Amino acid sequence: MGTRIVFHIDFDYFYAQCEEIRNPDLKDKPVCVCVFSDRGGDSGAIATANYNARKFGVKSGLPISFAKSRLDDQKDAVFLPVDFDYYMDISDKAMEIMKSKSDIFEYVGKDEAYLDVSKRVNFDWNKAKELAQEIKIEIKEKLNLTCSIGISPNKLISKIASDFQKPDGLTIVYPEKVNEFLDPLKIREIPGIGNKTEEKLSEMNFSTIKDLKELDVFALNKEFGRKSGTYIYNAVRGIDNSPVKTREPNTQFSKIMTMKMDSTDFDFILSNLSELCKEVHQVVLNKNQMFKSIGIHLIQSDLSNKTKSKTIKNPTSSLEELEKNVEQLLREALEDQKLPIRRVGVKVSDLSDLREQSSLTNYF
DNA sequence: GACTAGTGTCGAC
DNA sequence: TTACGGTCGACACTAGTC
Numbered sequence A: 001m002g003t004r005i006v007f008h009i010d011f012d013y014f015y016a017q018c019e020e021i022r023n024p025d026l027k028d029k030p031v032c033v034c035v036f037s038d039r040g041g042d043s044g045a046i047a048t049a050n051y052n053a054r055k056f057g058v059k060s061g062l063p064i065s066f067a068k069s070r071l072d073d074q075k076d077a078v079f080l081p082v083d084f085d086y087y088m089d090i091s092d093k094a095m096e097i098m099k100s101k102s103d104i105f106e107y108v109g110k111d112e113a114y115l116d117v118s119k120r121v122n123f124d125w126n127k128a129k130e131l132a133q134e135i136k137i138e139i140k141e142k143l144n145l146t147c148s149i150g151i152s153p154n155k156l157i158s159k160i161a162s163d164f165q166k167p168d169g170l171t172i173v174y175p176e177k178v179n180e181f182l183d184p185l186k187i188r189e190i191p192g193i194g195n196k197t198e199e200k201l202s203e204m205n206f207s208t209i210k211d212l213k214e215l216d217v218f219a220l221n222k223e224f225g226r227k228s229g230t231y232i233y234n235a236v237r238g239i240d241n242s243p244v245k246t247r248e249p250n251t252q253f254s255k256i257m258t259m260k261m262d263s264t265d266f267d268f269i270l271s272n273l274s275e276l277c278k279e280v281h282q283v284v285l286n287k288n289q290m291f292k293s294i295g296i297h298l299i300q301s302d303l304s305n306k307t308k309s310k311t312i313k314n315p316t317s318s319l320e321e322l323e324k325n326v327e328q329l330l331r332e333a334l335e336d337q338k339l340p341i342r343r344v345g346v347k348v349s350d351l352s353d354l355r356e357q358s359s360l361t362n363y364f
Numbered sequence B: 001g002a003c004t005a006g007t008g009t010c011g012a013c
Numbered sequence C: 001t002t003a004c005g006g007t008c009g010a011c012a013c014t015a016g017t018c
Helices: A014-022 A024-028 A064-070 A084-100 A125-143 A155-162 A175-182 A195-203 A217-224 A226-235 A266-286 A319-334 A354-363
Strands: A006-011 A031-036 A044-049 A078-081 A104-109 A112-116 A147-152 A170-172 A252-263 A289-300 A305-316 A341-349
Touching (some): A006 A084, A006 A125, A014 A024, A014 A084, A031 A064, A084 A104, A084 A125, A112 A155, A125 A147, A147 A155, A155 A175, A195 A217, A217 A226, A252 A266, A252 A289, A266 A289, A266 A319, A266 A341, A289 A319, A305 A319, A319 A341
Parallel strands (some): A031 A078, A147 A170
Antiparallel strands (some): A006 A112, A006 A147, A031 A044, A104 A112, A289 A305, A289 A341
């Protein structure tokens, strides 16, 4: 038995590619898939842009108005609202194909998954490569969708590898080539290292993964905390022992929205939160869950965050109890409120199975 | 010291 | 340089309790 063989598969510019599949005329144009907020106009952000749009610096997370100004000269640029149901449909079908070709399948999100294929290919890297090509072809033929695949001995490296050649890429990092592959990459390529961490490290004059190997685990722990420090120490050395495993159920559900206008008015904010309570409650009901922890999330006009949460005595699935607690949390949060509120959210966590409870009550 | 609760930050997509 | 979504998970830090 050799090392594990792990795939990371990522659908290219997923939402925008879905739109291209539905309407092939879009392929030559810059396409931006947008999450418009309730505020009207161009309030909102870019979810995904195709490569024609990325050429002009448009990428996910960008405010829509910013994207529009960057594409000002591109008269054929297209801005479409997200259509999650349609994307989910394509995603589900592609996931089924991947699942059927793996020993262990781990769903990560609508557009990515890990596959452990070690046994299926008998720990043979050539067979693994053939399997990956087979998956790419089948997804392309059945759904007209392209994806990028990274293959390596673990999830961490496979994830980095799937991003290495995009779109429609296939990158294999053999066990003996791990360091050669990682060393020249920017620190930012390590999943989990985002803006803040990169900035901190760049101030310390570290730029590539090879550079970072100079730091011992104690220095990293001191700078980033025990968990993150140790994670980074291992990651730059290509070490990741986390298994590919079936996805665990969610541990929280939340809904967030941008209000029609910024406000400090208790009743106005509460009416928005109340709508969110109903939506969250519906989700919880569909999933047959109860919750024990309730939280609200306020985003102020300067985009800073304020959260309040509480744990209640007994798990519940009651909408009334949810709304009552949210109201109280809002009251506490608005004491001494200076800035107007822009966005509001409701979250429930500490979930437990409702069926256990009902089967008990049925029993008596 | 171990544990829980609550708040805030970071990061991924 | 301004502009600014929605969901989820991990974890650091702090305060309080036992």
